[in-house]
Amino acid sequence: MNPGLVYACLAFTLWGLFPLYFHQVAAVPALEIVLHRSVWSLLFVLVLLTAMRRWAWLGPTLRSPKRLGLFAISALLLSGNWLIYVWAVNNHHVVDASLGYFINPLVNVLLGYAVLHERLRRAQWAAVGLAALGVLWLTWQAGQLPWIALVLASSFGLYGLMRKTASLGALEGLALETMLLAPIALPLLAWWTVQGTSALSGGDASLIGWLVFAGPLTAVPLLLFAAGARRITLATLGLTQYIGPTLQFALGVWLYHEPFDSARFLGFALIWAALGVYSAEGWHYSTRRAVPVLMPE
Numbered sequence: 222m223n224p225g226l227v228y229a230c231l232a233f234t235l236w237g238l239f240p241l242y243f244h245q246v247a248a249v250p251a252l253e254i255v256l257h258r259s260v261w262s263l264l265f266v267l268v269l270l271t272a273m274r275r276w277a278w279l280g281p282t283l284r285s286p287k288r289l290g291l292f293a294i295s296a297l298l299l300s301g302n303w304l305i306y307v308w309a310v311n312n313h314h315v316v317d318a319s320l321g322y323f324i325n326p327l328v329n330v331l332l333g334y335a336v337l338h339e340r341l342r343r344a345q346w347a348a349v350g351l352a353a354l355g356v357l358w359l360t361w362q363a364g365q366l367p368w369i370a371l372v373l374a375s376s377f378g379l380y381g382l383m384r385k386t387a388s389l390g391a392l393e394g395l396a397l398e399t400m401l402l403a404p405i406a407l408p409l410l411a412w413w414t415v416q417g418t419s420a421l422s423g424g425d426a427s428l429i430g431w432l433v434f435a436g437p438l439t440a441v442p443l444l445l446f447a448a449g450a451r452r453i454t455l456a457t458l459g460l461t462q463y464i465g466p467t468l469q470f471a472l473g474v475w476l477y478h479e480p481f482d483s484a485r486f487l488g489f490a491l492i493w494a495a496l497g498v499y500s501a502e503g504w505h506y507s508t509r510r511a512v513p514v515l516m517p518e
Contacts, residue, residue, distance in 0.1 A: 225452020229461045232445035235438070237468025242438060243310040245431045249420045251308040253413065254432070255300055256406040257420075261436030263399035266392055269440070278393050288388065295383040296398035302376040309369050315473030316481060321373030322466035323492055326459070326499060327352045328378035336382060344502035348495040355491030362484045391447040395440065459503050463496065
């Protein structure tokens with residue numbers, strides 16, 4: 222088996238199992254979890270970069286206000302996405318969160334069309350139309366937009382667009398993003414700790430250990446994805462990305478017993494059909510061109 226396929230599947234499997242982790246720290250407010258995730262991720266990637274002696278990028282980056290500005294925006298998008306996702310998981314909306322990541326590839330297609338002026342093929346338009354019907358159906362059934370899914374899909378889509386045009390690799394980019402978040406995360410955590418309202422001051426050793434574990438848990442799937450993306454085609458990578466939301470959906474329905482009636486099923490079915498059209502067309506197009514995948518910036 223192609224090791225790249227194994228790496229990619231492992232990355233998306235870990236992302237798909239994230240609800241299990243966030244339920245372990247559900248006693249901690251979502252914002253505090255995100256701050257811990259940022260701080261411990263920063264520490265973890267700093268250790269990795271030091272061990273790998275990959276610091277040549279830092280000097281030129283710090284001397285480039287444009288690059289710092291772009292990564293400040295991507296850091297805000299990433300932290301916002303984390304916040305909504307953690308809140309959704311810990312407030313019994315795992316199924317809604319999974320919908321966001323099912324929709325995300327189609328949001329990427331629309332962003333490519335609107336921002337990068339990429340031409341969409343007919344099957345891609347058909348997929349977007351089917352997904353739009355699914356969202357409209359879910360909106361009509363619930364009486365409101367599926368805002369959790371839409372915010373997650375759009376924030377991660379915009380984040381991906383920012384990183385696509387950035388000039389740093391996955392590990393370096395995460396390091397810079399968490400560095401830029403540190404002036405916010407560290408003082409807030411320190412203040413809450415001094416006030417006695419944080420998990421660090423009031424939590425037991427097990428809870429604190431779970432929070433520290435957010436560092437490697439954030440970075441390792443990213444590194445696996447980077448290793449996998451270099452070794453498999455874009456079409457194969459596009460199919461493996463559905464492992465994550467599928468696992469999240471399964472956890473929400475069968476482990477956490479979130480409501481999922483026939484009306485919601487129809488909305489999801491329309492979106493799944495859209496993804497089927499999108500994936501089949503993408504697979505056919507990519508295999509005809511035989512374009513290898515490079516690590517996204």
